[in-house]
Amino acid sequence: MTKLAYYPGCTLKTTAKNFDDSTVASAKALGIELVEPERWNCCGTVHALAKDDVMHHLAPVRNMLRVQEMNSEGQVDSKEMITLCAMCYNTLKRSNQTFNEDSDKKQKIQDIMFKEEATYSGSVEVKHFLETLKEMGWDKVKEAVKTPLTGLKVAPYYGCLLLRPRGIGIDDTDNPRIIEDLFEALGAEVVNFAYKQKCCGSYNTVHMKEVVGDLAHKILKQAKDGGADILATACPLCEYNLGPRQEQVKVQYPSFDSIPVVYFTQLMSLAFGLGDEAMAFEANRPDPRPLLREKGLLEE
Amino acid sequence: MENNSEKITIYVMGKKHMVPEDLTIMKAMEYSGHQFTRGAGCRGGYCGACATLYRKKGSYKLEGALACQKIVEDGMYIAQIPFSPAEKKTYILDEIKPEAATILEYYPEVSRCLACNTCTKACPQDIMVMDYVQASLRGDITQAAKLSFDCISCGLCAVRCPAEIVPYNVSQLARRLYAKYIDGPSEHVLERVKEVEEGVYDQDIKELMTASKETLAERYNTREIDLNE
Numbered sequence: 053m054t055k056l057a058y059y060p061g062c063t064l065k066t067t068a069k070n071f072d073d074s075t076v077a078s079a080k081a082l083g084i085e086l087v088e089p090e091r092w093n094c095c096g097t098v099h100a101l102a103k104d105d106v107m108h109h110l111a112p113v114r115n116m117l118r119v120q121e122m123n124s125e126g127q128v129d130s131k132e133m134i135t136l137c138a139m140c141y142n143t144l145k146r147s148n149q150t151f152n153e154d155s156d157k158k159q160k161i162q163d164i165m166f167k168e169e170a171t172y173s174g175s176v177e178v179k180h181f182l183e184t185l186k187e188m189g190w191d192k193v194k195e196a197v198k199t200p201l202t203g204l205k206v207a208p209y210y211g212c213l214l215l216r217p218r219g220i221g222i223d224d225t226d227n228p229r230i231i232e233d234l235f236e237a238l239g240a241e242v243v244n245f246a247y248k249q250k251c252c253g254s255y256n257t258v259h260m261k262e263v264v265g266d267l268a269h270k271i272l273k274q275a276k277d278g279g280a281d282i283l284a285t286a287c288p289l290c291e292y293n294l295g296p297r298q299e300q301v302k303v304q305y306p307s308f309d310s311i312p313v314v315y316f317t318q319l320m321s322l323a324f325g326l327g328d329e330a331m332a333f334e335a336n337r338p339d340p341r342p343l344l345r346e347k348g349l350l351e352e
Numbered sequence: 353m354e355n356n357s358e359k360i361t362i363y364v365m366g367k368k369h370m371v372p373e374d375l376t377i378m379k380a381m382e383y384s385g386h387q388f389t390r391g392a393g394c395r396g397g398y399c400g401a402c403a404t405l406y407r408k409k410g411s412y413k414l415e416g417a418l419a420c421q422k423i424v425e426d427g428m429y430i431a432q433i434p435f436s437p438a439e440k441k442t443y444i445l446d447e448i449k450p451e452a453a454t455i456l457e458y459y460p461e462v463s464r465c466l467a468c469n470t471c472t473k474a475c476p477q478d479i480m481v482m483d484y485v486q487a488s489l490r491g492d493i494t495q496a497a498k499l500s501f502d503c504i505s506c507g508l509c510a511v512r513c514p515a516e517i518v519p520y521n522v523s524q525l526a527r528r529l530y531a532k533y534i535d536g537p538s539e540h541v542l543e544r545v546k547e548v549e550e551g552v553y554d555q556d557i558k559e560l561m562t563a564s565k566e567t568l569a570e571r572y573n574t575r576e577i578d579l580n581e
């Protein structure tokens with residue numbers, strides 16, 4: 053087992069437990085033990101990304117520091133910090149970059165974090181789990197497959213935060229392939245659709261759900277028109293806006309037919325034969341299980 | 353008050369006083385003629401009533417301490433924080449769940465935590481305050497309760513927090529949720545309550561109630577305390 057530091061983030065411990073469970077299980081099936089730091093805090097979310105706001109960099113930097121500590125104590129085998137939630141990935145990656153490239157800000161951040169047990173040196177490498185899979189090689193992923201997702205038409209949905217801004221994205225901003233490659237390795241049929249990088253409406257879901265209703269409708273309809281049975285995402289906020297928010301889409305577009313939206317790791321767990329606890333499909337809305345049974349991928 | 357120790361200078365609310373160097377802030381204040389009507393309780397570092405903010409001579413840093421524990425230093429500027437204004441929410445424990453949503457419903461400002469660690473640095477109990485606030489935020493009620501166990505609600509963290517969170521109210525909610533839903537009732541307390549109800553201690557209590565002051569003092573002074581029991 054390779055031990056890698058794993059930063060789950062708050063959402064994976066609350067409303068997206070199915071993302072957490074399916075990730076830890078599918079990593080294990082690939083010989084990776086994801087080790088959570090003993091101490092960690094909220095990634096800081098988008099606030100940390102404002103250029104003039106050093107204070108909000110403390111949260112992400114502090115998390116990197118925890119991983120640096122795990123490293124120096126030999127708890128993990130690399131300098132990498134594996135993230136899953138697209139928001140956490142984006143925040144941590146960008147903050148790490150700012151820390152390493154902007155010496156003024158670095159100094160200010162270190163000044164505020166005075167008198168603490170350790171100082172962050174900038175040594176940690178923030179990574180998304182999808183990048184880990186790619187580096188490992190799609191053949192390795194293929195080898196772990198017990199139930200190929202044959203006949204399942206999957207639309208990969210990236211959203212904004214995995215690909216933008218250019219330079220921190222996990223793949224080409226305009227022509228990403230990484231989720232496509234994963235699903236090909238899992239034996240699924242990949243549906244390419246134009247809106248896979250379109251914004252889901254993000255936090256507008258709190259106070260302007262009609263905006264999200266419109267966007268979700270566009271994205272989901274496009275995927276369906278392209279023949280998709282299901283969408284796979286790597287972001288809890290996208291999952292919410294495209295999944296449970298379909299109730300809102302139906303209010304705005306009464307003829308809309310629902311389509312399941314799941315985390316890519318849940319379908320990995322299915323393909324790797326890891327069982328109900330790892331797949332945790334019961335938490336998804338709409339329920340993807342009837343579709344997966346119909347496709348003969350899930351037992352009755 | 354007689355005291356032959358070296359005298360040093362302290363400033364209480366900006367006013368200069370010469371006090372013996374080996375006194376606690378609380379005793380030094382009393383030495384210099386102040387009388388505590390608020391902001392003093394157990395005088396043993398347990399109750400959290402005597403929160404104090406101070407700055408040392410030549411230092412930019414604002415520090416916090418319990419007045420009954422901290423020894424004065426030359427040039428110290430001192431201000432008492434006998435009460436820290438905070439809104440404590442009312443909830444019915446039977447009707448709420450041990451999860452992040454509960455914390456955020458009653459104390460939504462927790463989501464503003466910057467992870468700046470100012471609270472931890474202010475805590476006279478050396479509690480990892482930031483870590484318990486963060487554990488609450490992600491619904492790790494067990495960790496929030498355990499990390500905050502030694503909190504005495506002195507209020508210093510709340511006074512210093514730039515996000516205006518009141519950490520001690522949050523952790524109190526977490527500990528209550530932990531006790532009710534995660535840890536559950538403790539067996540030995542239930543057993544003891546049963547014994548009390550069955551009258552096992554009636555005779556002992558009667559004896560204490562009728563004992564003379566001398567006997568009580570004698571028993572108190574020779575009592576055995578087994579911390580491991």
Ligand code: SF4
Nearest residue numbers: 475503504506507509
């Ligand atoms: S956590 Fe806050 S209220 Fe509790 S003892 Fe520490 S500073 Fe005081």
Ligand code: SF4
Nearest residue numbers: 465466468469471513
């Ligand atoms: S002082 Fe406030 S904002 Fe800073 S870490 Fe503590 S609770 Fe969070």
